[in-house]
Amino acid sequence: MHKTALGLSLLGAMAMNAQAELAEHVPGEVIVKLKSGVNKSFLNDKSNGLSLKKQVRDNLMVVNFDSALKGGIESTLAELNSMPEVEYAEPNFIYKIVKPITHKDIVSDLLKTDDQTYNTPVDAKFGQLWGLHNTGNNTPGGDRGVAGADVDALRAWGITKGDRSIKIAVIDTGIDYRHPDLADNMWVNDAELNGQPGVDDDGNGYVDDIHGYDFANNDGDPMDGHSHGTHCAGTIGASHNAIGVAGVMADVEFVGVKFLTDRGSGSTADAIESIDYATKVGVDIMSNSWGGGGRSQALHEAIERANAEGIIFTAAAGNSSTDNDSRPHYPSNYEVDNVISVAASTSADTLASFSCYGRRTVHIAAPGHKILSTTKNGGYASYSGTSMATPHVTGVIGLLLANEGRLNPLDVRNRVMQTSEPVPALRGKTINGGRINAYNLLTNTIPDRDEPNPNDWETISVNVWESNHPYGDNVNEERVFEIAGAKYMRLVVKRYDLENNYDFLVITDSNGQEVERISGAGSDYESFHVSGDSMTVSFRSDSSVNKWGFVIEEIQVQY
Structure with missing residues (x-):
């Protein structure tokens, strides 16, 4: 760009x-x-x-x-x-878990028997884990899905199922590190495990951090009393052990980093300490299914420190059904190269109704609706949220690092987007309208898509088109922009202030198909793209409120 x-x-x-x-x-x-x-x-x-x-x-x-x-x-x-x-x-x-929607079904009861032995009520293809393998009819609760609308885990596992050398911090409400589906994949700080209680045996500044640290209560025990963090961990890396569920990664090393209390909230200061701790212990990925508050420069700097160490920071886009381009959600909206913002998709291959989105700010979508995973006290439950989508992305990236070793975070983010599966329902909702695909990511397979590369736009100055200020009633003006040889075009509106939902800039392609209507107010706005070398823009106002108007000086093209 x-x-x-x-x-x-x-x-x-x-x-x-x-x-x-x-x-x-x-x-x-x-x-x-x-x-x-x-x-x-x-x-x-x-x-x-x-x-x-x-x-x-x-x-x-x-x-x-x-x-x-x-x-x-x-x-x-x-x-x-x-x-x-x-x-x-x-x-x-104050930040909070990106609060999931819980679903009542019989899965939790089936997975735990009276004698406390754990069994899976499903076949070898993990039954209701549609996010890993979508058969079209295996969503918890019976929702009809689309076969193949998943992360393509089965094909990816033909290449790798992960590696214990990959260390992932789940920064959340903690992890039930005794859960039979998670215990084998927990990080163990041997110096603290074999040392003296109450003593910082390894000299890292944290006492008794055997499996991680609890910044909500300032102690070395990141046990989850909520379930949110445990649910995220299970999606990333529940053991493939014929018990309960299976994670995206069969082999991984979890660091439990708790800064959200058992009621699901925590402060900026505790979040910063959590990120700095995970950076210090050398994790490869930080998984972050939380958000809220406002923009914090101190938190931004903590994420930048992680980026400087080559650590990837996945972050839930939020569950308020709003546009993160115009209403930022933190930490997913921080403009740091290692941040990967994640929206939630459904088994029917649509954007989940609760999911935040953003054509400029949300990088990828992943399964996040009715996701079965681990919960506290050895349990299992089905939750929905971008909190559930984020660990799918974390796990898939974990597979990539297990296969290729440490990679530059920005390169990983770009590769995640470029190898994603194009989904029509996601067009205009994420940067490149795709759902993450583990097999494509591992093999660096870039699907054919009638989509521009987000990094290849070139800016061209055009004759200035500016409305009257304010504009008049019942205006209907039109401009046609033509660039010989252009494969894609989009409009850049330098500034606009139009009566919201009544007055519009309307963009159509060369076939007369409407691509987008722009209303409300904003600046430096980049429209949806049109395919081809011609784009028509119309300005239409009604006979009520007359606002400031608009000015257009540039368009962007790809050849």
């Missing part, structure tokens, strides 16, 4: 502070990053209403403030951000 719009990562402290009114945050707390060489003692000035709660990193602090003295979070942040010692201050946002 020869030209890009201003990224979210460039938003400054003022924009971050504005989110404090909108996004849930820990009351009475802020995160403060000090400039290099600054002594933190001034943050412990109770006479000024400040007290240092916790040091997250060398220059990153959680600070309590007294609302009676400071007048609320907005004024506290404004004061701190004006101090020469402070690089930035922001709310300590």
Whole structure:
């Protein structure tokens, strides 16, 4: 791409502070990053209403403030951000599990017998795990599916089923590391296992972190008291052991990293510590089925540190059925090369009704509706959510790394998109309208698709087309854009402010087929593409509200 719009990562402290009114945050707390060489003692000035709660990193602090003295979070942040010692201050946002939808069925009862032996009530092709092998009629609950609308696990397993050398952090509510389907794939820190209780035997700064760490309760036991993290882990790598379910990976090493409490929520500060811990212990992938809060520069920097170590960061796109292009969801919307944002697809090969989407911000879709997996206390249940789609992507990428070794995260992200299975229902919902395919990813097979490469757009200046400001009633204007030899074209609207759902820019292809209607307000908007060397754009207004209008200066093409 020869030209890009201003990224979210460039938003400054003022924009971050504005989110404090909108996004849930820990009351009475802020995160403060000090400039290099600054002594933190001034943050412990109770006479000024400040007290240092916790040091997250060398220059990153959680600070309590007294609302009676400071007048609320907005004024506290404004004061701190004006101090020469402070690089930035922001709310300590609250993040939550991307809450799944649970489904009642008989599977949980069938998988556990009275004498506590575990059996699978399904055949060798794992019965109701449609996300791995979709027969068209094996969705829990009996929904009709589309045969083959899965991650293509069976063919991928002919190449690899994973490897214990691949270490994956499930950053979530913890993992039931005693679960019979997960215990064999848990990371074991031998120094802590064989060391003295209450002692940091391996000197990594964390006491008794045998299977990971619990940042919600500040101890070395990441046991899951919720089930969400355990469910995600089972999809990634439940053992292929004739018990219960099977994961995308038969062999993997899980690190349980708990920062979400047993009620499913946690803070920015704890999320940062979790990411830094997983980076320190050398994981290959971090799987993140959580979100909320606002944009945090401190969290963004933690993800960048993971990226610098070559660690892939998969992230759930969210379950609010909204467009992440216009309503960002974090952490999946961070513009860091290792972040892979995941939407949820159904067994019928559609975008799940609850799933967030984004033509510019969501990279891939994966099975996320009625997914059977492991839960706490050795159980099993069927959940729906982008939380369930994300571990499918994590596991598939784990297979790739098991087969080829460490790869550059951005290369992996691009390869995931390029080798994905084109799905008509996903066009315009993810960057390249595809569902992840494990076999294609492992073999680097790129399916034929009438789709442009997201990285190959070239920007061309055109004669400026600008409406009156404001525009008039009942306008009907049209422009035809033709570029000889173009294979794909799309419109770039520099700025637009149109009466939402009443006044439109309408894009049609050379056959007169409508491709997109643009309404509302925005800037630097890139339209859906049309195939061919001709594109027609019409502006139509009604006779009611007249807003500012639009200006068009560029189009983009691929040859």
